Amino acid sequence: MSGSTTQRPGDAPATGDEAQQPTTIGSYTVAIARALEASGVDSKRILASVGIPQGLSADPMIRLPATTMTRLFQACVDVTNNPYFGLIVSRHLHLTHLHALGYALAASGTLMDFCRRLERYFRLASQVATISVSESTDEVSLRFEHRVPLSSETEDAFFGFLVRTMRLIDTQAFNPLRVEMRRPMPHEGAEPYETLFRSPVVFSQDYGLLVFDKADMVRQLSGSCPELAQVNDNIIISYLARLDKNDVITGVTQKIIEFLPDGDCTRDKVASALCMSPTKLQLKLSQRGTSFQQLLDDTRKELACSYLSQASRPVTEITFLLGFSDTSNFTRAFKRWTGLSPTDYRQQG
Structure with a gap:
């Protein structure tokens, strides 16, 4: 993109391959900046090094190309020397960073509703992967198919964010049955993943997968608010119509x-x-x-x-x-x- 890596519909068109790339909501970088600061690193310097201004708003129309996010995460891993930096980012990602999608997810009636909403509207948060939900008699699976090559940290951050968020709106005792990740296991081992997810974690798979106990997924959530969820669903659809012209x-x-x-x-x-x-x-x-x-x-x-x-x-x-x-x-x-x-x-x- 000429002069900047941020992209808003209506701006001058991006140049080169970035114009055709899937994008991610710009406010994602707020969590990355906080993770850098928590690691003792000047976030403004790192974001500037890849052409990203500090403190992008949660406006879902402000987008970052996939290659920009990959460069940013690589710079973060290099400067922190932390192979688990994506897991650190997951601590700083909040539902509010996802704009209307975050509010709709928080107001879901059950975790199954949460997953179905994520399946329908994930592209408001990011276009780099598609999400599908499947269920059997006893299990519910959330599957992530990458549309473009992604950094391992992107997968780490989002999987960690999802499980942390599910615990926040349900109960801290909530755990997935198992986690399958596309990324390879870091040389330093799987312990931080097993500690976070409190379940078996398998690496180097063809796609990402979170598997849950179905009984946990159909339990009514205390923060359920169908009216709020519906209002935000409609807002999401209006934004998607602008993004996906x-x-x-x-x-x-x-x-x-x-x-x-x-x-x-x-x-x-x-x-x-x-x-x-x-x-x-x-x-x-x-x-x-x-x-x-x-x-x-x-x-x-x-x-x-x-x-x-x-x-x-x-x-x-x-x-x-x-x-x-x-x-x-x-x-x-x-x-x-x-x-x-x-x-x-x-x-x-």
């Missing part, structure tokens, strides 16, 4: 959420808002393996489940928030989605 699914989803309460959420209206014809919109969605009706149904279902978890919202209000003309239409649609009536779903929760 070429992602038609994100753009359509944002417009569906915007138009639903008016009761006038049609393919034609959404296409017009996205400055394209209905035919072009349908073609773009078809190329992504979906359709406007499918996205409308998926978005309505997700919002409906979220709204029904908010005890203060009556079903009649939810009906109109989702753009249905009456509760009977909403009830029929919800039964088609979940097999339950809205009332039964709320009581089951």
Whole structure:
């Protein structure tokens, strides 16, 4: 990038390969700076050496290219001579550094909700990996597939942050069943990882994996706040639409959420808002393996489940928030989605 490694949509385009790189939210460097200071190192000097200004805000539109983060972590390891520097960073990463995603994660109803939210919206925090959640009878797995080569410290910092955060919002006794990391084991050994995760840790795997006891993941969290989670989910989607301007699914989803309460959420209206014809919109969605009706149904279902978890919202209000003309239409649609009536779903929760 010419003159700077920070990138904000709307700025002059980056130069060279960095313009095409996945990016990470700039506020991540706040935690790195604090880890440097805690290690007795002048963080301003190290950040400046790789072209990063001190104290980037948590604005998710301020981004850093993946290669910049790799250079920064390499400089940090060199200056601290600490192969476990990424684990130090995990102590200083806070949910607030992830903007709306952090607040939504903190307000999740269960750790399973936490993981599903991370799966859906992780790219607001970083585009360098994709996250997927899978579950069996007894276990829940959180899998990390790298999209680009990453420093070992990036993996260390994020895995450590996740487990520390889960303990913060659940209980300090919470532990994963096992941890698998893509990074090689440091020559100095695995003890700091085993101490942090309090579980077996395997290195040099094809992808990162955190495996949890399912019973821990479905336990209700004391800080659960469905209303706050929903508000921040909507904020996340609006930011993703700005970040992923070429992602038609994100753009359509944002417009569906915007138009639903008016009761006038049609393919034609959404296409017009996205400055394209209905035919072009349908073609773009078809190329992504979906359709406007499918996205409308998926978005309505997700919002409906979220709204029904908010005890203060009556079903009649939810009906109109989702753009249905009456509760009977909403009830029929919800039964088609979940097999339950809205009332039964709320009581089951």
